[in-house]
Amino acid sequence: MNDYQRIEKAIVYLKENFKDQPNLDDVARQVHLSPFHFQKLFSDWAGVSPKKFLQFISVEYAKGLLKQNHSLSEVSFETGLSGTSRLHDLFMNIEGMTPGEFKNGGEALQINYSFAATPFGDIIIASTAKGICHLSFTWDKKTDLESLRHAFPNAKLIEQTDALQKNALLFFNGDWENLQKIKLHLKGTAFQLKVWQTLLHIPFGNVATYGSVAGGIDNPKASRAVGTAIGDNPVAFLIPCHRVIRSTGVLGDYHWGSNRKTAMLGWEAAKCFAEH
Incomplete structure (x- = not known):
């Protein structure tokens, strides 16, 4: 079994057995690796740890149940969690909001x-x-x-x-x-929030690559996942996703238009030049 086949088998196992909330040892055993080596291999290939991947699967399933108006206790049980407190922790970690807040879709906000x-x-x-x-x-x-x-x-x-x-x-x-x-109120997964926080540290008038942003969140092999999170940025310009370019120096795409991205970077560079 090569590395790709191991990761594929592990993903299938997690998807089929997430309601049992398998631990690292359980999944590693399925692909005949030690927990340590499996953790490293999975993180390198998937961009997230096996535990985080399991959380993503669990929360997506739980969101579907909440949309069907199941109670929090029912959702906890059906998702394989020990109680509503674990459901709460799962949602806060992945979605940045409580299950109740997700269920009411921002009601009273x-x-x-x-x-x-x-x-x-x-x-x-x-x-x-x-x-x-x-x-x-x-x-x-x-x-x-x-x-x-x-x-x-x-x-x-x-x-x-x-x-x-x-x-x-x-x-x-x-x-x-x-x-x-400037105060921001963001909702997103823990991974998205981490990426957006890293973007805030790119200095005005400077640029960074997708790889350097991935390195900034201590996940250097997650460039593709980082690119997806950057594309989902809900606050244009203030969270400066326009400052991220390809490693080749090509500016790359931008959700609100590549010409606008070019104009922004030029404007920032001119402001910096005028100061010196």
């Missing part, structure tokens, strides 16, 4: 949103009481508002520019030194 002009085009920006939760370059206001509703289906949306949004918009007017003062 008020989100203020507004449209604004920037040097790179019009944007829709949205915020909760905790911080900016959404920022996207917009081509069609109606479509972009629907995207916001889809992300927070039961939230109360109010068209209103609040202090959090005003503070964030200052960044487009040259106040780029104060990014750390």
Whole structure:
């Protein structure tokens, strides 16, 4: 059995037996490896540990049950977890929210949103009481508002520019030194949040490669998974996914258009040059 066949067999085993919540020893035994060597091999090939992969499978199954209005105790039992506290920990670790918050789709959450002009085009920006939760370059206001509703289906949306949004918009007017003062309210998997946090450390006017971002989260072989997480960034520009380029020096694709990415990097470089 070669390495690929071992990983394939392990993934199939995890998918078929996740309700039993198998431990590392259980899965390693299926592919005839020691737990230590299996852990390393799986992490190198899949970009995440076997435990994290099992959590992803479990939480996706649990989300399906919650959407069918099963109770938290029922979902815990059906997912193979020992109780609702473990379900809570699983959701907080992977989704960044409680099972109840996922189930109600943001109900009772008020989100203020507004449209604004920037040097790179019009944007829709949205915020909760905790911080900016959404920022996207917009081509069609109606479509972009629907995207916001889809992300927070039961939230109360109010068209209103609040202090959090005003503070964030200052960044487009040259106040780029104060990014750390901008509050963000993000929901995502633990892996996504880790990648987005790493992007915040790329200095203004600089670039990084997908490989260096993967190295920044101590997972140097996860470049492809990092690229997916970067593509899912919900807050354009403030979380600077535009500063990530390919190792060849090619700028690469950008969710909101490669020309816009080029313009952003040029604008930042010019601002840095003007300071020196």
